[in-house]
Amino acid sequence: xxxxxxxxxxxxxxxxDPGSPNLxxxxxxxxxxxxxKQAGAVEWTATASQLVxxxxxxxxxRISRLLVAFWQKADEVxxxxxxxxxxxxxxxxxxxxxxxxxxTLSPFIEIRVDGKMPGKxxxxxxxxxxxxxxxxxxIRAGEIVDATAGECEITGSVKLEELTLAKLKKPVTITLGExxxxxxxx
Numbered sequence: 001x002x003x004x005x006x007x008x009x010x011x012x013x014x015x016x017d018p019g020s021p022n023l024x025x026x027x028x029x030x031x032x033x034x035x036x037k038q039a040g041a042v043e044w045t046a047t048a049s050q051l052v053x054x055x056x057x058x059x060x061x062r063i064s065r066l067l068v069a070f071w072q073k074a075d076e077v078x079x080x081x082x083x084x085x086x087x088x089x090x091x092x093x094x095x096x097x098x099x100x101x102x103x104t105l106s107p108f109i110e111i112r113v114d115g116k117m118p119g120k121x122x123x124x125x126x127x128x129x130x131x132x133x134x135x136x137x138x139i140r141a142g143e144i145v146d147a148t149a150g151e152c153e154i155t156g157s158v159k160l161e162e163l164t165l166a167k168l169k170k171p172v173t174i175t176l177g178e179x180x181x182x183x184x185x186x
Contacts, residue, residue, distance in 0.1 A: 005174040009066075009105070009126065010059035012154060013166055016052050024167045025052075034163040038122045051109075055124060055158065055165065058107035063174065066103045066128065067152065068144055071137060074099070080139045088141035093148070096135040103128040124165070128156040135176055147176040 006012040014020035035051065071077045080092045105126040135150030152174045157167040 005063075006172065007063060008059065009061045009063060009128070009156075010056055012063065012128075012156065012172055013056070013059060013158065013168065016056040016059075016158075016166055022169050022172070024164075024169055026163055026165050030163055031160075031165070034160050035122065038120075038161065052165075054109055055107075058109070058124065059126065059158070061105065063154075066130075067147070067176075070101050070103065070130070071096075071144055077137060077139070077144070080137075081142050081144070084139045085142035090140070092139040094137045094139060096132050096137070096150075098131070098133055100129065100131045103130060122160070125159045126156065127159070128154055130154050131171075150176045152176060 010016075014023050016025065017023070018025055031051065072081065074096065076096070077094050080094045084090065084092050103126075105128070106123060107126065108121045108123045111120045111122060131153045133151050133153065135152070136148045137144050138146040138148055153171045154174065155168050155171045158165045
């Protein structure tokens with residue numbers, strides 16, 4: 001992936017760093033109430049400064065994985081994938097112009113009392129609206145092997161129930177190109 005493009009959802013959200021100019025974070029005063037509501041009978045003693053780094057860890061998801069998952073569901077790409085399995089030595093190119101989707105992730109933190117399972121889950125919702133512009137995919141042997149052009153514009157938020165924990169102030173543009181998909185298989 002080009003060096004100026006974030007490789008993970010965590011990097012997209014600037015590691016939930018309060019100093020990020022493109023990130024709007026929930027006020028420290030609103031978070032404890034939302035956490036207490038989620039924790040229920042479990043007495044919550046962690047502070048916002050302890051929680052935010054843990055939430056950031058949940059976002060260590062490769063952006064290329066999200067892109068490939070979306071592309072595989074697109075009808076035109078699905079047809080090309082099936083066709084390429086019949087002719088595995090032939091490259092097929094599929095162009096996607098100005099198409100949009102939204103990825104939704106549901107990570108959680110599990111609170112354990114005295115280390116015992118199962119613990120109480122504190123769920124988060126990560127919403128990532130994405131717009132693809134002038135993307136050309138290269139398909140070979142039933143796999144998307146490269147994105148040879150274009151860009152993806154992503155906005156997004158991280159929520160704890162109704163509380164927006166973090167929100168991007170403006171879209172982040174990811175330049176698609178050679179090497180983007182080299183990491184999607186791990």
